[in-house]
Amino acid sequence: MTLRFYDTATAQVREFQPLEAGKASVYYCGATVQGLPHVGHVRSAIAFDQLTRWLRHRGYDVTVVRNVTDIDDKILAKSAESFEEGFIPDGDRFPREQWWALAYRYEQAFRRAYETLGVSSPTYEPRATGHVPEMHALIQRLIDRGHAYPAPDGSGDVYFDVRSWPQYGALTRQNIDDMQAAADADPRGKRDPRDFALWKGHKDGDPETAAWDSPWGRGRPGWHLECSAMVTKYLGPRFDIHGGGLDLRFPHHENELAQSTAAGDGFANFWMHNGMVTYQGEKMSKSVGNTVSPEEMLAQASPRVVRYYLGQAQYRSVLDYNPGSLSEAASAVERIDGFIGRALRATAELNGAAPQNGAIGWFDYGGVPDGFAAAMDDDLNVPAALAVLHETVRSGNAALAAGDLETAHRALASVTAMTRVLGLDDVASSAAVDGPSTAALDSLVQSQLEARAQARAEKNWAASDAIRDALAAAGVVVEDGPQGATWSLKNA
Secondary structure (H helix, E strand, O other): OOOEEEEOOOOEEEEOOOOOOOEEEEEEOOOEOOOOOOHHHHHHHHHHHHHHHHHHHOOOEEEEEEOEEOOOHHHHHHHHHHOOOOOOOOOOOOOOOOHHHHHHHHHHHHHHHHHHOOOOOOOEOOEHHHOHHHHHHHHHHHHHOOOEEEOOOOOOOEEEOHHHOOOOOOOOOOOHHHOOOOOOOOHHHOOOOOOEEEEEEOOOOOOHHHOEOOOOOOEEEOHHHHHHHHHHHHHOOEEEEEEEEHHHHHHHHHHHHHHHHHOOOOEEEEEEEEOOEEEOOEEOOOOOOOOOOHHHHHHHOOHHHHHHHHHOOOOOOOEEEOOOHHHHHHHHHHHHHHHHHHHHHHOHHHOOOOOHHHOOOOOOOOOOOHHHHHHHHEOOOHHHHHHHHHHHHHHHHHHHHOOOHHHHHHHHHHHHHHHHHOOOOOHHHOOOOOOHHHHHHHHHHHHHHHHHHHHHHOOOHHHHHHHHHHHHHOOEEEEEEOOEEEEEEOOO
């Protein structure tokens, strides 16, 4: 099967044909760093991380750009709050914090979340504040082409003229007359209420540090303009894939598309949008009190389990969270890691002595099964890919139970290849691979298993059960098989 993705712009699944053979260029919207990351941010990052990993697995040289919006109305508002008299920090903000310091602090929080959950670093991660000259150049191109105009009131605002571009609304298939007014700038100088801000003139009360000189007066960029300027700097006027959360389709991505194509750029060949995360069927909302943060999830489960949960659905679908979601994900990860741990120990004797058919060494990765590849090629159908992964785990466990170590070894190679592609390859944390601490733990557990085996041989079932219960209480899962007892670590 050829590689196919759903394109939001055409509302159909299309064959992926890169603009340059053997290469793929991907831009997806990163954080507006005005607060701590929420679960929707992380789900989006994991979805596009899976896309990137699969493209690379398929042999593409992938360039990934993920921006940081570090200048924004909400960032300035939060900074201003911190300077208000009587402000008391609530754990989410620091008192008297400059906007740029607040933005950088939250940027680091996003980076920690990404790293904790195994999201690969992008090739480039530009900040909006570092690309103001490129934004000025794009605005001037739009003015020269008759698609943008400075506000006549001398405020310094510059707007995109939506009625000058007949294709405006194409991405979301909307009629311009049915759209609401753009709420991102003072409407006094607009020709049409739907015109959106490309440049925002400096206003009284705004920090002096949050303004740059421009041909239209001191000010700062509009949100939509930032992404268009940054993506074209790093990926050129036309690139393969533009991604982001479904909530960004309008107005953000619609406005990006309009201003870039009106300026003469081809822009994105594919638009890909990930679905939202809900709470028991309802939209997550702070006012309702049904939000769940990545920190709360990580307090309940290991990063490997949280990654599995947030990445298990097809990226375009809604991911519904309920109180049992992480337990279900933990059980799934435990089955995978349990097999990996047992197979590593059972097939260790093959290391350095290749079995029949030239099977690879036991620390190497194999190829993914055809069913897994077909699922991932089909618009990243992760649920179908996971079904193949778990079926391979089941067949590998059956091979271990039958003492068929070569078949178990091949299953192990396939499983580790699949977990790597899905970003679940941190097996050393739970599968007891190697290293001094793991070797020490293995020695201690093996001594307990030997004592348990002796107790069982003497039919001292109480002692045998006590040892097993003590190991279980320490997070060690013991399983009996034809080759003797094996152990693995229980996922948190």
